[in-house]
Amino acid sequence: MSADAAIAGSAGHLLDVRDLRVTYRSNNGPVPAVRGVDMHIAAGETLGIAGESGCGKSTMAMALLKLVAPETTVTGQILLDGADVLTMKPGELRAVRWTKASVIFQGAQHVLNPVRKIGHQIDEAIVLHNTGGQHDQATRVGDLLALVGLPRRRAQDYPHELSGGQKQRVMIAMALACDPLLIIADEPTTALDVMVQAQILRLLTEIKHERGLSMLFITHDLSVLSSIADRLAVMYAGKIVEEGPAKGLLRGSHHPYTKALSAAFPTIGDPASRFAPSGLKGDPPDPSSLPTGCSFHPRCPVVTDACAAIDIQLKAPTADATWRAACVHVGGAA
Amino acid sequence: MNPLLTIEDIHVTYPPRRRGGGVSRAVDGVDLEVRAGEIVALVGESGCGKTTLARAVLGLQSTSAGTVRFDGSPIPTDAGGRKAFRRQAQLVFQDPSGSLNPRQSIYEIVAEGLRIHGINDGEPARVAEALSRCGLRPPERYFLRYPHELSGGQRQRVVIAGAMVLEPRLLVADEPVSSLDASVRGEILDLLLGLARHHQMGILVITHDLGLAWNIADRIAVMYLGRIVEVGRTEDLLADPRHPYTRALLSVVPEHRSLDEQILVGEAPDPTEIPTGCRFHPRCPVMHSNQAEHLGIFDRCRLVDPGLKSVANGSEGHQAACHAVEIRS
Numbered sequence: 001m002s003a004d005a006a007i008a009g010s011a012g013h014l015l016d017v018r019d020l021r022v023t024y025r026s027n028n029g030p031v032p033a034v035r036g037v038d039m040h041i042a043a044g045e046t047l048g049i050a051g052e053s054g055c056g057k058s059t060m061a062m063a064l065l066k067l068v069a070p071e072t073t074v075t076g077q078i079l080l081d082g083a084d085v086l087t088m089k090p091g092e093l094r095a096v097r098w099t100k101a102s103v104i105f106q107g108a109q110h111v112l113n114p115v116r117k118i119g120h121q122i123d124e125a126i127v128l129h130n131t132g133g134q135h136d137q138a139t140r141v142g143d144l145l146a147l148v149g150l151p152r153r154r155a156q157d158y159p160h161e162l163s164g165g166q167k168q169r170v171m172i173a174m175a176l177a178c179d180p181l182l183i184i185a186d187e188p189t190t191a192l193d194v195m196v197q198a199q200i201l202r203l204l205t206e207i208k209h210e211r212g213l214s215m216l217f218i219t220h221d222l223s224v225l226s227s228i229a230d231r232l233a234v235m236y237a238g239k240i241v242e243e244g245p246a247k248g249l250l251r252g253s254h255h256p257y258t259k260a261l262s263a264a265f266p267t268i269g270d271p272a273s274r275f276a277p278s279g280l281k282g283d284p285p286d287p288s289s290l291p292t293g294c295s296f297h298p299r300c301p302v303v304t305d306a307c308a309a310i311d312i313q314l315k316a317p318t319a320d321a322t323w324r325a326a327c328v329h330v331g332g333a334a
Numbered sequence: 335m336n337p338l339l340t341i342e343d344i345h346v347t348y349p350p351r352r353r354g355g356g357v358s359r360a361v362d363g364v365d366l367e368v369r370a371g372e373i374v375a376l377v378g379e380s381g382c383g384k385t386t387l388a389r390a391v392l393g394l395q396s397t398s399a400g401t402v403r404f405d406g407s408p409i410p411t412d413a414g415g416r417k418a419f420r421r422q423a424q425l426v427f428q429d430p431s432g433s434l435n436p437r438q439s440i441y442e443i444v445a446e447g448l449r450i451h452g453i454n455d456g457e458p459a460r461v462a463e464a465l466s467r468c469g470l471r472p473p474e475r476y477f478l479r480y481p482h483e484l485s486g487g488q489r490q491r492v493v494i495a496g497a498m499v500l501e502p503r504l505l506v507a508d509e510p511v512s513s514l515d516a517s518v519r520g521e522i523l524d525l526l527l528g529l530a531r532h533h534q535m536g537i538l539v540i541t542h543d544l545g546l547a548w549n550i551a552d553r554i555a556v557m558y559l560g561r562i563v564e565v566g567r568t569e570d571l572l573a574d575p576r577h578p579y580t581r582a583l584l585s586v587v588p589e590h591r592s593l594d595e596q597i598l599v600g601e602a603p604d605p606t607e608i609p610t611g612c613r614f615h616p617r618c619p620v621m622h623s624n625q626a627e628h629l630g631i632f633d634r635c636r637l638v639d640p641g642l643k644s645v646a647n648g649s650e651g652h653q654a655a656c657h658a659v660e661i662r663s
Contacts, residue, residue, distance in 0.1 A: 052515040163601050193379040194542060198586035198597045220516060223545075223588040257517075264516040268548045268572050268587060275527060277549040279520020283485035299517070 013040040013079075014181055014214045015064070015101075020076035022056070022063045024287075031288045033059040035238035036076075041182065046208065046215040048229030048246060050222045050261065052284045056238040057218050058106075061184050064216070065097050081181060098125050102175040106187035108167035112159040118145075118170050119155025125177040144173040149203060165196035172203065182214045189224060201228055223265040226250050231322070234258045237285050237295035240314065244323035254317040254325040257296050294328070304328060336406040337367040338536040339391065339423075339504055344400035346386050356606035360386040362560030362613075363400070365642070370503065371534040373526065375547035375568070377583070378557035381602040384540045387557070388506050391538065392425055404504070421451050423504040424497035429513045430489035434481040440465070440492055441477040447500045464499035467533070468492070469525055487518040494525060505529065507539045511546065523550050544587055548572060553651070556580045559613045560605055562642060566652030576645045576654040578620050611636040612657065620658045631657045 022034035033056045041047045051057045063074050066085055078085040081100055088096065102125075105111045113121060119141045126137055142152035148169040159167060168188060175183055185204065189197040205228055208215055217228055225232055225246055232250070233243040234257065242255040253259050260280045266273035282299045285291055291298050297307035306328055314324040317331065346361040360383040368374045378384045389395035391402055393409050393416055402409050409419050424447075427433045434443055444461045453460070465473035468491040481489055490510065497505060507526065511519040527550045529535045541547065547554050547568055554572070555565040556579065564577040575581045575593075585593040598617045603609070615621050615635045626632045634657045642653040643660060 052517060165601055193602060194583065194586055195379060195598050196601055198595070199599075202595075202597060221588075222516070225588075227588050260517050264519050265588075266545045266549050268544055268584070269592070273549060274569075275550065277520040277523030277527065279487075279522075279524070280517040281487075281521065283487065283518065284515060 012042065014043045014045075014081060015039075015041040015216070016077075016079040017064070018077040018079075020060065020063065020078065021074070022059050022068065023073045024059075024069070025071045025073075026288065028288060030073075032290075033238055033287050034063065037235075037238075037240055039233060039240065039243070041214045041216060043181070043214055044208075044212045045231065046217055046229045048225035048232045049216065049218045049235060050220065050225055050232060051235035052220055052261075054284050054287060055235045056287065057235050058186050060235070061103075061186050061216060061218050064184060065101055065103065066093060067097075067103070095129070098180060099129050099178045100180055101182040101184060102178065102180040104168075104171050104175045104183060104185040104188045106190055108171045109159070109164065111171065112167060114159050116158070117155065118157050118159065118162070122155070122170070122174050122177055125174055129178045140177075144176055145170075147176065147207065148173045149199075163196075164192055165199060168192060168196075168200055169203065172200075172207070176207065176211075179211075180213070182216065183208075184216045184218070186218045187220070188217075190219070190221075197224070204228065221265070222250065222261050234261065237290055238287060239295070239326070241296065241327070242325040243314070244320070244325075248323070254323075254330050255327045256300050256302050256329070258325075260301070294326070302329060336403075338370045338372075338405065339366075339368040339538070340401075340403040340406075341366040341387075341391060342401045342403065344387065344390055344402065345398045346383070346390050346395055347398045350606070358605045359560050359608055360605050361390060361397075362605075362608065364557075364560070364562055366555055366562060366565070368504065368536040368538050370536050371530050372553065373530050373537045373539060373551045375551035375554045376538060376540045376557055377542065377544060377547060377554055379542060379602040381605070382557045383560040383605065384557050385508055388425070388508055388538065388540050392423055392506055393419065394425075417451070421500045422502050423506065424500060424502040426494055426497055426505060426507040426510055428509040430486065430493045431481070431513075433493055434489060436481050438480075439477065440470075440479050440481070440484075443481075443492060444496050444499050447496055451500060453500075460499055461495075464495040465492075467498055467529075468495040469521070470495065485518070486514050487521045490514060490518075490522050491525065494522075494529075498529070502535070504536045504538070507537060509541055510539060512541070512543070519546075526550055544572065544584060556583065559603055559608055561613060561655065563614065563656070564654040565642065566645075567649060570649045570652045574648070574652075576648070576652075576659045577614075577656050578618050578658070579614050580654075582619065611638055612640050612655075614656075620656075626658065629658055629661050631661055 017039045020034055020037045024031040024033055037060055049057045064078055122141045123137055141155050145152055145154055150169050189200050229246040232246045233240045236257050242258045250262055263278040280299045285295055293308040293310055294312055297303045312326045312328050314326045317325050344361055344364045348358040348360055376384050390397050410416050441461055444464055445457055448457055462473040465476055470476050470491055511522050530537050551568050554568050555562045558579050564580045575584050582596040582598050585596040596619055600617055609616050612635045620626050621635055626635050640655045640657050642655045645652050645654050
């Protein structure tokens with residue numbers, strides 16, 4: 001896609017986020033968790049968001065449907081299917097949640113109500129949004145369970161009767177209950193075993209293709225995104241520091257943070273990583289006391305004097321305008 | 335030379351959780367060795383018995399059969415002997431935030447082991463040495479700090495320093511980086527690698543992460559439902575995996591494309607009901623794809639428990655427990 005096409009196409013995006021900022025209130029003053037994020041997702045596209053704990057990725061994702069605590073301020077523009085989520089009245093917002101975009105929350109075991117049957121919990125979303133008539137609700141729940149690879153009779157089970165992977169499947173069924181256009185998946189495979197993780201990733205990929213769904217897939221595990229995402233954005237300290245095509249970004253990133261993050265997940269068989277684990281010094285920064293300039297500079301292996309002073313904006317390192325990185329070492333493409 | 339640690343046919347069973355339930359055979363006959371200066375990765379899904387095995391190795395879990403030898407002799411059973419053994423063999427837990435007392439200074443935390451073992455001479459020097467060995471330098475700067483003042487990576491270094499202060503010869507690390515952020519993993523893995531290389535420590539690292547094994551382990555043992563199903567040098571096992579379970583585990587590693595993705599159905603099975611024959615047969619792709627029938631081993635897989643045997647044309651020490659691997663040789 002050329003730069004012109006990227007701009008011209010923005011009207012056709014299912015989700016278009018501009019300058020999103022989310023600020024928490026705390027006893028020690030405001031905490032900027034998301035600090036100006038621009039992003040978009042086309043119909044049928046999967047955008048992967050990667051980042052470490054505290055980088056603001058989950059906050060950002062929840063803010064898309066305004067699922068934030070009342071005292072939290074959210075500014076910017078979130079155009080979901082053409083309408084701005086941030087200016088919606090509570091009733092409109094309720095209508096949009098689950099029918100336009102739904103969420104697969106992390107930690108299925110804590111999200112499901114332990115004293116209600118699985119079927120009822122899936123049913124709830126359908127009833128609340130009045131999609132589909134009363135008479136076929138049971139069929140609808142059964143269909144959804146079948147869709148996520150669970151036997152229909154599981155509707156009669158309580159959450160504790162299911163394994164971790166099965167609960168995650170129920171979460172996916174709930175997210176699909178009102179035929180949304182966009183699914184926001186927040187660490188949907190974290191805490192699952194590798195084999196179960198692979199099952200869930202395959203299921204999500206199949207459903208996404210079958211239904212032409214768009215997806216925002218959030219994870220701390222960059223390697224997971226290689227199999228599921230079309231495009232990737234890497235967040236650090238509340239900002240996107242690099243974005244681009246998933247495959248390209250994992251193989252040859254431009255931002256030193258992305259490089260470090262992808263090196264942390266070694267390619268098995270690669271002699272370069274054998275007996276040579278790779279990582280960074282220090283921790284991701286605390287959002288309430290961010291470093292000056294580029295917030296990555298205290299941990300950056302290629303830091304320069306300028307980095308503590310200037311906060312570099314995203315720019316295109318190559319002729320590909322869809323690829324952008326925010327680093328002083330990234331030259332703008334000619 | 336004797337291996338530092340020798341595990342011989344270890345069994346650990348747990349009693350039924352409810353009346354009428356089956357006995358859980360969490361560890362069901364495991365042999366494994368760890369040499370001085372060697373890192374062995376014990377890999378498997380949750381519930382495969384890897385943490386139980388680790389606890390049994392350290393004498394924290396009683397075994398129902400088998401022997402654990404340290405330096406050639408069985409680990410002592412009397413209280414005094416056990417305490418002396420524990421000085422030599424230390425455990426590092428998963429979550430550094432959970433295993434550090436927030437009200438103790440770093441000095442107190444690291445010195446605790448010394449006090450338990452009644453080592454009074456040169457305490458500050460020993461604590462300083464352990465901290466600097468773990469990369470917290472200069473150590474004096476950390477003495478009076480508290481866990482919350484440190485980064486996640488530094489906290490895990492403190493946990494390891496607390497084990498190191500007793501100058502153990504064996505370290506058992508249970509998922510040492512799984513609760514850490516990706517960018518922080520590297521420094522801890524590097525530390526473990528240095529302890530093995532420069533201090534001749536034997537390390538048994540328990541993990542579900544084959545990438546971690548590739549990063550630091552000399553050898554890998556793959557565990558399934560209480561049993562080691564494949565073991566070998568890291569390069570051999572990952573480049574030429576023989577057991578269908580190992581192959582499946584490797585095939586689902588994202589970005590690992592040398593094997594066709596082989597997603598097993600179902601989840602880790604129940605150690606109270608270990609299948610007959612090969613314990614992996616109900617999930618085995620070789621069984622499901624009719625290959626087993628083709629090879630004429632269908633019934634053997636269902637009825638005969640395969641033992642670990644050296645694989646054909648494999649490197650030394652590469653073993654797998656699979657009828658199909660045997661028949662193909």
